[in-house]
Each structure stands twice: as C-alpha cells, then as structure tokens.
Amino acid sequence: MMRRVVIGTAAVSMALTMAACGKAGGSSSNSASSGGNKTIGLLLPENSSSIRYESFDKPLIEAKVKALCSECSVQYNNANNDAATQKQQFDTMVSQGIKVILLDAVNAPGTTSWITDAQKKGVKVIAYDRLASGPVSAYVSFDNEKVGELQGQALVDALGANAKSANVVMINGSETDPNAAQFKAGAHKVLDTGVGKIVYEQSGEWQPTVASQKIGAAITALGKNGFQAVYSANDGMAAAIITALKANGINNIPVGGQDAAPDAIQRILAGDQAYTIYKAYKPEAEGAATIAVDLLNGVSVGGTATASTDSAGLNIPSLLLTPVVVTKANIKDTVIADGMYKASDICTAQYADACKDAKIQ
Template sequence: MNAMTRRLVIGTAAVSMALSMAACGKAGGDKKDSASAGDTKSIGLLLPENASSTRYESFDRPFIEAKVKALCADCKVQYSNAEGSAAKQKQQFDTLIAQGVKVIILDAFDAKSTQSWVKEAADKGVKVVAYDRLATGPVSAYVSFDNEKVGELQGQALVEALGAKAADANIVMINGDEADPNAAKFKSGAHKALDGKVKKVVYEQSGEWKPTVAGQKIGAAITQFGKDGFQAVYSANDGMAGAIITQLKSAGIAVPVGGQDAGLDAVQRIVAGDQSYTIYKAYKPLAESAAELAVNLLQGKDVKAVASSTIDSDTDKGIPAKLLDPKVVTKANIADTVIADGLYKATDICTSDFAAACTAAGIK
C-alpha cells in the first residue's frame, strides 16, 4: 500500500468513526431529552378555575409546591389552571402525559368527564391523585373533605343564623355546578340539615360556581317571590355568596346568607355582618396531603400511609382516600379558626374599611 492510499484509508476511517460517534451522541441526546426519561421527577398539578374562588392561586398551589419541594428537593411541579374550561383542562392533562410526567394531581373542573383521560393515563403508567373533587376513572388516590358533612354544616349554620325564625322560614338554595360531584354532596348534606327544620325550600337552582350566574338566579328568585318571600339564602360557595349579597342589597333585602371556602372577602363580609358564615376547609393539610401522596406515588411508596380510608366513585371502588374535617366560621370564632391557623392575620381582615367592625367583634 503506497502512502497516498494509506492516507486515504485512514482519512475515510476517521470520517466514518466521527459520523458513528455523532450518531451515537444524537441518539443518546434524544433519549435523554425524551418525555419518558426527562420528567421522572416532575409532578403535574391541574387546578380547575380562578374566577369564583381565590383559593386555588392563593393557597392550594403554593402549599402543594412547597410541600413537594420539602419532600423531594429535586422534584418540580408543572402547574396549569383550567380557568373554568373542561376542554382546556383536558388539553393540559394530555400535554403533561406527552411530556412524560408520571404523577398528576388533578382537581377536575368536570369530574364526570375524566374517566377516559384517567384510564388512558393509567394504561401509560401515569398515576392520578384526585384532589378535592373525586375524578372518575381509575385514580390512584383521593384527598378531600367529607363533602356531605360540609353541606350539613352549611345547612346547620343557616338554621342557627335564622334562630327562632327557622321553623317559619322559606329558603332559597343556589347550589354548585351539577357537573361537580362535590356539589351534589354539599346539596345532599344541606338538605339533611334544612329539611324539617325550615318551612320550605321555595327556590333551588344551580349557580354553576359562577358569581354572575348566582346573581342572575337570586334576581329571578326576588322577582318571583318578592322582598318578603324568603328569609334566608343558602349559597354553595363564597364567590356566589358575594354576588347574591350584592343583589339582595340592591333590592333592599337583608337575610342570612352563607357560603363556603373561607375566602378573605367572605371573612370580611362576615365581620361586617353581610354574610352569616362560611365553611373553612383548611387548605394547608389538604394540599400537603396531596403533595405527600404524589411524591409517594412518584417514588413507588405505599399511598395507604397517607390515605387511611377508602371511597367509591361512579366508576371505581375502594379508592385509597384521605378525608379531612371542615369547620364552620362565624363572626364569633374567626379568631379561633382562620386566624389561629395562620390562614389570615388580623391585619389582613381588618383593613380600613373593616377596622370598626373588627373592633366591635373583638378581632385584633
């Protein structure tokens, strides 16, 4: 072999080796960047809306993110909010699966629509923690409150707000979205407490968890029954209660109105005497339990260390569950509930518009 031929062979071999190494490097890079391998430390978090309640952005999300970080320093949370759209939430869910996320915390906007999503996720090895609302489909765990108990506490608080007038009182009920299984449990629990204790529920409609809709529905009730045709209003949450109270005030009607979620504006309305009560579902233990379940699933640990009971959904039986206890908040126990738990400081509640009312209520 002459020198020129030898140089040609060596050069060809070098080019071939370089191309081979580049190809290996590219394949390795694809594997490293693939969703299935790249997101094994990611937890998806999908929350339902941010219009009718401030809780999701103010409490649920930051509490979940902080607890995940505390339990798994190199884990990350990939967050999206459905902004009141089941279709948008489905897209967000599909995106997380495509990105290779292995665990999703899902607070379903429309829990009845999730069966096929959750089944598809399970078939791909993706675990779903149903958060606050019990999504349909083979979820791996569920964390929420005893939602029938929530409704029962709402009904009892409304009866107590009416006092001696309860037995002769006609009630208007503005329930939550019928697509939300929790709304049915709130309604059932409320009826358990109200039926037989008040004269009659004269008007009952869904407010769809939308303040504007709730305002329209209470307007229709006022038109139908007049200013003196009902003596109290049950509202399934605080966002709707705020709109209801605005409409009642415009019509010159002052009757007990209750809600749920212990939003700051609702607590301020309670201090001012505009709202009778709310239901406090402590967000921190709820969120931290969800984070713990998600991290356990990500790390292959048994969820029953957290979810000590079980619950049945419309599609599945024996789902590991953790159910927390709700509390009624009235003007008399604000200091012992939402302030004592650190949800709000007195200064958060007692802004200049509410300073005098706070002083009168002994909140400081």
C-alpha cells in the first residue's frame, strides 16, 4: 500500500502559481501537432466509460497551459482503453522530442519500462489521476482511498437503519487501474463493518457493458431479493447497473457511483442513483498543467506539488486533492455552485420538477 500525505483543496488553490514562459517552438494543439521543445504531451486513457476526460480534463489542461505559457502547446491522444495503443502514443511523443508528458495510464502497473526508458532520454513524466509505475517526476490526483471511504459511507447512509442487515453487491473498477484498487480498499474499510454482508463482488472493468453483465450474474445467483444495495465504482457503470436492475423489476435500492457525470446528477435528482463522488476536475487539471509547464521550464514544482507519495521506494512530489460526496441535498452547493454545470445543463424538461424540489433553478 502507498503512504500519502494529503492536502486540502483550498491549500491547493493557493499553491497554484504562475510559471515562467521560456522561448519559442511548439506546435498547434491536438494530436496533429508535431513535437517541439514547448510541447507538452497529454495521454488520457479512455472516453467510453466516463465523459470527464474529453469534456473536462483535456480542455482545462490545454487552457491552463496556454494561460501560463502562450508559446506552449499540448499534443493530445486518447487510448480508447487500449494499453498497447497508449504505449505507441507515448513512444511517438518521445521520438518527437517532447520532454514533458502527462500520462493517465490505461494499465498503470505496466508502464515501468516505458517511463524508465523515457527518463534516460530526458523526458519527465507526470502521472495524472492514476499513479503510473516507474520513475515519474510528479503525481497529480485525489486521495483515492478516501474516495472509496466516501462511497462506502454514502451507501451506508443511503441504507439508513437497514444498513446492518443489508446484503451488498460490489462492482469495482478495472484491476489494471491502481485507483480502482484504492477505491475498493477504501470502500471495504466502511462496508466490511457498516453493512450486513458483501454477497457478490466483481470487476466491471470500467465498462458499462461488463458491469451490466456482472449485475445480471448477481441477480441470477442471488435472486431479486438477495441484495439491498449496489456499490458501483463509477457513474458510467452505475447507469448500466440501474438499467439492468429496472429491467429485472428491481427498483428503489441504493446504487452509488463516482465522477459526478451530468446524467448521474440527473439520476440522483430523479431518485434512481443515491450519490456520486465529485472530484473537482479544474484544480486537478490546472495543477497538472502548472507542474507540466514548470518542468518544461526547469522550475521547481514544490510550490504546487506540496505533498508526497511513496511508491516502490520512490518519494514522488504530489498534488492530492479532496473529493466530496454529492447527494440530492447538496447538488446546488457543489457541482452547480462550482460552475461545473449550469442549472440548465441538468434541469431539462424531464427533470424540471425534480430540480424545483431540490431548489435548483
């Protein structure tokens, strides 16, 4: 297990400092651009299970890089959940002479050789959101075990007085994602003593179709009345799980998720989903962009990466942010108040009455 020293979001915001912009070079943003001494690589893992990468992380990182360094650019690729594709993308960036790469790894345990070889060529890799294996120069994420603890506690709270007698199904994230292992560990810290019993537990591989298959298998094995709540590691899988439950006539049992996806917020308003976990993407993305520009310009990252993570004997400068549980009671004060979504994004005609009840206008 990794040992973390965690700092709060407020402290993170204060720590985000402007980095000096050096000379020239660079290319236009996006994957068509060529490598250059002012190009930062951005490799994100997928876009099928979560909308966050394309809708939030990518544009926020690009905007912050440009704000910090007008002559810098971002070269972006998405691996579509394929580790071999991501390895090719990474190698291409290294061969193009890109010296700083933000990597959100598809298969984090499998990156040691890439990052070691890249380091020998003077490339600095920032592990983004997931802690990639190998000599990374910095790590930017959330306190992921805390995410799991919050998920577990939110599920216990949703069960209320029935928690201690409740059977729970767990559909976890991908086994190649170290974050998923930490979410799972955090959730177990709460659920192992907070509910009656975990009666079925499988990986949904971050894939809604797989999660749907696994919940179907749970229903077959346990029966429609054999469980009273479902832990889902993220919102994409939660959506598929809820659809499968309804198709089998199972309604009104708590199902939780993570990512604060807009459709998850709508499901929470409608009463179909109990909670999600809000990880404020803006401070995460902007913190990563700040560190990337600092590394590109040879500036110390200590002003932003004010925590540390021990991994395989390496003491990695880290920026670790604090997640928040979102339920119907605090949608207005979290994702709406922070500007992640406008009320009009969430309160479509189908959810107008639910928004009114939640005092979201």
